[in-house]
Amino acid sequence: MRVLPYGQRAWLLEMEDATGVRSLDAALRLLRVDGGGAWARIVDVVPAARSVLVTAASPSDAEALRNMLEALTDLPPRDSPDGRTVEIPVTYDGPDLEFVARACGLDVDEVVTAHTGTPWTVAFGGFAPGFAYLADGDARLRVGRREEPRTIVPPGAVALADGYSAVYPRRSPGGWQLIGHTRSAMWDASMAEPALLRPGMRVQFRALP
Amino acid sequence: MNLHVTAVGPLATIQDLGRPGWMHVGVSPSGAADRESHRLANALLGNDAGAATIEVLLGGLELLATQATWVALTGADCGARVDGRAIAWAGPVALRAGQRLRLGFSTAGLRAYVAVSGGVAVEPVLGSRSRDTLSGLGPEPLRTGMVLPAGARPVRPTVDAAPAQRPSPDALYLVAQPGPHMDWLLHGLDATHWQVSPDSDRVGVRLQGRALPRRALRVGTELPSAPMVRGALQLPPSGHPVVFLADHPVTGGYPVVAVLDDTSCDTIAQARPGQRLSMHITTVRR
Numbered sequence: 001m002r003v004l005p006y007g008q009r010a011w012l013l014e015m016e017d018a019t020g021v022r023s024l025d026a027a028l029r030l031l032r033v034d035g036g037g038a039w040a041r042i043v044d045v046v047p048a049a050r051s052v053l054v055t056a057a058s059p060s061d062a063e064a065l066r067n068m069l070e071a072l073t074d075l076p077p078r079d080s081p082d083g084r085t086v087e088i089p090v091t092y093d094g095p096d097l098e099f100v101a102r103a104c105g106l107d108v109d110e111v112v113t114a115h116t117g118t119p120w121t122v123a124f125g126g127f128a129p130g131f132a133y134l135a136d137g138d139a140r141l142r143v144g145r146r147e148e149p150r151t152i153v154p155p156g157a158v159a160l161a162d163g164y165s166a167v168y169p170r171r172s173p174g175g176w177q178l179i180g181h182t183r184s185a186m187w188d189a190s191m192a193e194p195a196l197l198r199p200g201m202r203v204q205f206r207a208l209p
Numbered sequence: 210m211n212l213h214v215t216a217v218g219p220l221a222t223i224q225d226l227g228r229p230g231w232m233h234v235g236v237s238p239s240g241a242a243d244r245e246s247h248r249l250a251n252a253l254l255g256n257d258a259g260a261a262t263i264e265v266l267l268g269g270l271e272l273l274a275t276q277a278t279w280v281a282l283t284g285a286d287c288g289a290r291v292d293g294r295a296i297a298w299a300g301p302v303a304l305r306a307g308q309r310l311r312l313g314f315s316t317a318g319l320r321a322y323v324a325v326s327g328g329v330a331v332e333p334v335l336g337s338r339s340r341d342t343l344s345g346l347g348p349e350p351l352r353t354g355m356v357l358p359a360g361a362r363p364v365r366p367t368v369d370a371a372p373a374q375r376p377s378p379d380a381l382y383l384v385a386q387p388g389p390h391m392d393w394l395l396h397g398l399d400a401t402h403w404q405v406s407p408d409s410d411r412v413g414v415r416l417q418g419r420a421l422p423r424r425a426l427r428v429g430t431e432l433p434s435a436p437m438v439r440g441a442l443q444l445p446p447s448g449h450p451v452v453f454l455a456d457h458p459v460t461g462g463y464p465v466v467a468v469l470d471d472t473s474c475d476t477i478a479q480a481r482p483g484q485r486l487s488m489h490i491t492t493v494r495r
Binding site: 014047127199 | 229230231232233234235236334344346386387388389390433434435436438441458459460465468469470471
């Protein structure tokens with residue numbers, strides 16, 4: 001792990017791989033609750049593809065955190081405190097389903113079986129409120145983004161790109177391959193926990209007939 | 210007590226100190242672009258620093274008070290008037306019921322802040338009344354005909370004016386610290402004279418100038434997407450940096466070679482298209 005400077009009140013922790021990101025994110029979430037002191041005053045813990053951002057309330061808290069973060073070595077691989085499984089029912093009728101099947105060397109039924117066959121893990125958020133990058137799915141589902149992004153993707157669209165899966169939380173432009181849709185709400189700003197999917201959670205897709 | 214919006218210029222949004230703590234689910238902190246001016250406007254009225262103000266791009270806003278209250282204007286000086294009479298910049302101003310506050314247009318600085326006694330009291334979203342222009346969270350931008358509720362009963366302010374400086378129309382000088390990906394940059398960040406691109410908004414300020422070269426080792430490669438912060442100076446392959454402001458995306462795919470300090474984030478939020486600026490990189494954390 002490398003602790004890199006990121007302005008007056010933040011550090012960027014660069015990790016070797018996605019597994020390291022997940023362990024660090026889980027460890028930091030526990031420390032915010034149990035660690036006391038400057039741990040308790042962390043404002044944001046934000047995992048991304050190969051790094052985790054930690055922001056502090058003040059520059060002095062950020063200074064105090066530096067040594068504490070650098071001492072976080074040999075993290076055990078660990079599930080997030082938020083590691084419960086969310087089931088998402090999907091109708092597999094997306095406009096890119098056949099393209100995805102051809103690109104992965106599968107037939108359409110095999111794509112559905114692969115997408116629902118193993119649970120995915122919420123690796124990180126981004127792009128829009130409630131948009132979660134889901135990782136660790138079936139390794140056969142590898143497909144790039146569309147050459148021409150769509151100007152409108154409907155809310156609930158279930159998608160694949162670059163080894164990740166995701167559900168579009170609301171109508172937006174988007175370049176991912178659409179394989180189906182769900183009625184599950186990904187985002188509700190009026191809820192205490194507005195995002196259905198948060199880093200560390202697992203997601204089990206289920207095919208609707 | 211209500212404020213009726215009777216005219217709006219290019220853009221006016223409600224802002225406070227934002228909604229930190231939600232980045233992990235894709236929500237940017239947002240909040241006032243020039244936080245110091247926002248805080249000052251509130252302080253002049255005895256409001257909490259987190260009370261919501263109106264952030265006015267360039268000017269053109271007109272408000273009608275339904276009851277007596279106090280307002281304070283900071284940031285870009287738009288030559289504001291109450292019923293045609295010029296009023297103080299950065300000082301409390303009494304508005305009587307039925308009086309009209311009218312902002313002209315600023316010639317220095319980009320964003321004016323209008324505070325009202327008790328703050329603008331629209332419904333908060335995730336603990337904040339800030340409009341996030343990138344994600345569309347928070348109260349809608351102001352439109353003619355809107356009625357804005359204002360907070361508590363007005364208290365007579367105890368200050369007359371603040372020893373504040375108006376945003377400068379001259380070349381700006383910014384202070385930044387090296388960013389996490391400083392090693393992607395060959396040289397030139399603090400030796401270049403930049404100009405603010407017209408293609409700038411609450412998400413980010415694009416800088417025009419000599420393209421910054423990447424280290425040969427880094428040419429043609431990209432980063433896995435990484436979290437962003439306000440003040441992050443991103444270097445796309447074009448070599449023309451983007452400085453992220455309040456409504457920045459939560460993650461980005463280009464290296465962050467420097468990060469502006471808090472004061473400089475406020476300064477660049479007032480930089481007008483075409484304005485010149487330079488940057489000093491320091492490893493001293495202030």
